[in-house]
Amino acid sequence: MRITIVGCGSIGSKLAKFADGMEEVKRIYLLDVQKKLAEDLAATLNKGIVVDSVEDELYHCDLVIEAASQEAAKEVAMMTVNRGVDIMIMSVGALVDDEYREAFFDKAKQTAAKIYIPSGAIAGTDVLRAAHIDEIESVELITTKGPKSLAHVKYLEDNHIDVTKYDSPTVIYNGTAREAVKDFPQNINVAATVSLLGIGFDRTHVKIVLDPAATVNSHELRIRGAFGETVCHTDNKPSPDNPKTSYLASLSAEAALKRIIRKQYIGI
Structure with a gap:
């Protein structure tokens, strides 16, 4: 396989x-x-080679992995499925755009390209996927992060919210997943994944809590539907390389890549 x-x-x-x-x-x-x-x-790899264009590599590539930004994801994803090449998307918030998402999914169907979105730094996506077969009444995601994980977020700066000035847990966002994904593009991709699996961006409710004492990034997913109710809580250690990202997010992506390459889908 070439990636x-x-x-x-x-x-x-x-x-x-x-x-x-x-x-x-x-x-x-x-x-x-x-x-x-x-x-x-590339210098640390045995099989790595630097290229200047995704488009040129699509002729001899089996899988594209986007791990850049929402803007890059929209451009790269459509280009990739246009050629019938499979893609894994990490910046899943790019799919909040309804018109783009439908066009992207339709094109993938036409070209038989596969779309992979890892579960990311959250537990409960398996429950949500199964529950969606029947009726889901409500989905709520409560995310708690420390000041370092929320530093330099444009939404907070525009609203004059200084993350260093709080001395107790405070809700700094309370609204739809659609707006959360737009306002916190590097912090809450899990809201997009949850929305796509469940009841959509407008019906999925998101709270973001700033906790000055937090040493982990936590996600609590609450689902209620025909199946019953569940609450899934995950305490994630931040990535050593990027405090805005949970370590579990990269592990989830690695696990997804392993399943894709080896074609073994246990727990599907």
């Missing part, structure tokens, strides 16, 4: 190193707007 990774930051780098150790992977093409990141990463 193209777009975005050589924390998660992209971990995925590249993970793939480099799999015998099924023959080549890993690396692309980043900061070319030096791709070059530095």
Whole structure:
């Protein structure tokens, strides 16, 4: 298998190193707007090679992994499925755009391209996927993060919310998943995944809590439906390389990649 990774930051780098150790992977093409990141990463791999364009690699690539940004995801994802190539999307918040999402899904059906979205740093997606077969009444996601994880968020800065000034847990966002994904593009991709699996971006309710004492990023997913009720709570250690990202997010992506490559879908 030949893989193209777009975005050589924390998660992209971990995925590249993970793939480099799999015998099924023959080549890993690396692309980043900061070319030096791709070059530095390639230097640590046995199978890595830096490229300048995703489009050129689609002719001899089996899987594209987007690990860059919502903006990059929209461009790369459509380009990839247009060629009938499979894609894994990490910046799943890009799919909040209804018109784009429907066009993207339709094109993938036409070209038989597969779309993979890892569960990310949250428990309960398996319950939500199953519950959606019948009626779901409500879905609520409560995310709690510390000041470091919420630093330099434009939404907070625009609303004059200084994350260093709070001395007790405080709700800093309370609304729909649609707005949460737009306002916190690097912090709450799990809200997009939950929305896609369940009752949509407008009916999924999100609370973001700033806790100055938090040492982990926590997600509590509450689901109520015809199946009954469930509450799934996850306390995630931040990634050592990026405090805005939970370590479990990269582990989830690695696990997804392993399943894709080896075609073993236990717990599907």
